[in-house]
Amino acid sequence: MxxxxxxxxxxxxxxxxxxxxxxxxxxxxxxxxxxxxxxxxxxxxxxxxxxxxxxxxxxxxxxxxxxxxxxxxxxxxxxxxxxxxxKPEPGDAMISVTPTFAAKWLIPNLPEFSALHPDIDLQILATERVSSFHSDGIDLAIRQGRPPFGASLDAIRLFQHNIIAVAAPSLLENHPLPLATATIAHLPKLHDSHDLWPAFLKRLNIQDQSAHGLRLSQTTLAVDAALSGQGIALVSHFLVARDISAGNLVQVTPEVMQGDHEFYLLVQRKSRQSPAIEAVIAWLTSTAELESSDPATATP
Known part of the structure; x- marks a missing residue:
């Protein structure tokens, strides 16, 4: 040779x-x-x-x-x-979520995902607008709505939209729980773009008598305002389950209002050929299922 x-x-x-x-x-x-x-x-x-x-x-x-x-x-x-x-093929995936979903659920859970999948680069596009799978180059999206979402999309329900009223313990001093309807009527309300308070108060047969309240553009801002003791916020239970478990927020009334639009994971069918995309889907669905069935975070 x-x-x-x-x-x-x-x-x-x-x-x-x-x-x-x-x-x-x-x-x-x-x-x-x-x-x-x-x-x-x-x-x-x-x-x-x-x-x-x-x-x-x-x-x-x-x-x-x-x-x-x-x-x-x-x-x-x-x-x-x-x-x-x-070599193990590194993967990447881009997911579109609302700023509230990113701040209150996805980012707090990301350390677990990173530990399980250190080879996957998960990119997060947090925006209030509806992202395009094509022009924005996203692989996955979390959206509130009702199926069908599109012929080329698979839709997996992650969470029900169980709306509860929460406030910081500092706002509720000298007020026993659950709050009396008169107390709820007088405490300040935190409003976001979903404008859920009129329907929630109607369910409780309460006439709002609060002197003031904040109006905010995003639910995450309303939750942050609630955490600082500025009023009562209405939010889907799973988004504040951690803060309730930690004692940072309390549910002020056992009333739960079922929202019309639930939270779905959307994925292009052609993207499911990617092992990285499938790993993200499996983690999101299993984590959501675990939290939904966890007694510590279950809706009352």
Whole structure:
């Protein structure tokens, strides 16, 4: 068998043939310019013919060098592909969620996902607008609504929209729980863009008599205002289950109002061929199912 050329010489020749300077090849390979030049000379000596013309401002491949470089480059590409095929394929997935879902549920749960799937890069697009699977390049979305959502989409229900009233303990000093209807009527209300208070008060047969309240553009802001003791917020139970368990918020009345639109995970069917996408789907659905069945977080 004909002896193979020195591998270091081939690496130096392949890089120098692409860059056409020994300096640029040396920077790419992390060695000195002299080392690249010497390795190429050894290769030329082994082959018995020059591969480069040394010019004042760089290099030019000889006809033999040009032909040889094309074949060596293909061989290195084959070796890179063969090596890559042995490595675990890193995955990435982009999910579109509302800022409230991101801040109050997804991000607090992400450490568990990262521990289970350190090789998956989960990108989060938090926006109030409805993202496009095509123009925004998303793979998954969490949306409130009712199926069907689209012929090319799979829809998996994650959470019911069980709306409860919550407040910080500091707001409820000297008020026993559950709050009396008169107390609820007088305490400040925190309103968001969903405007749920009129329907909730009607269910309790309460006329609002609070002197003031805040109007906020997002539910996450209403929850933050509730945490700081500024009023009572209406929010889906699963979004505040952690704060209730930690004692940061309390449910002020056992009344639960079922919202019209539940929370669904949407995914393009063609994206489900990706192991990374399937792993994200499995984690989201299993985590949602676990929290929904956990007595510590179940809706009263």
């Amino acid at each position: 004909t002896q193979l050329p020195p591998l270091n010489g081939l690496r130096a020749f392949e890089a120098a043939g692409r860059r056409l300077t020994f300096r640029a090849a040396a920077d790419e390979l992390g060695v000195t310019q002299g080392a690249v030049a010497q390795q190429v000379r050894h290769l030329e000596s082994h082959l018995g013919q020059p591969l480069f013309e040394r010019l004042p401002k760089g290099l030019a491949l000889t006809p033999a060098g040009r032909s040889y470089h094309a074949q060596i480059s293909m061989a290195f590409d084959d070796m890179r592909r063969a090596t890559d095929s042995l």
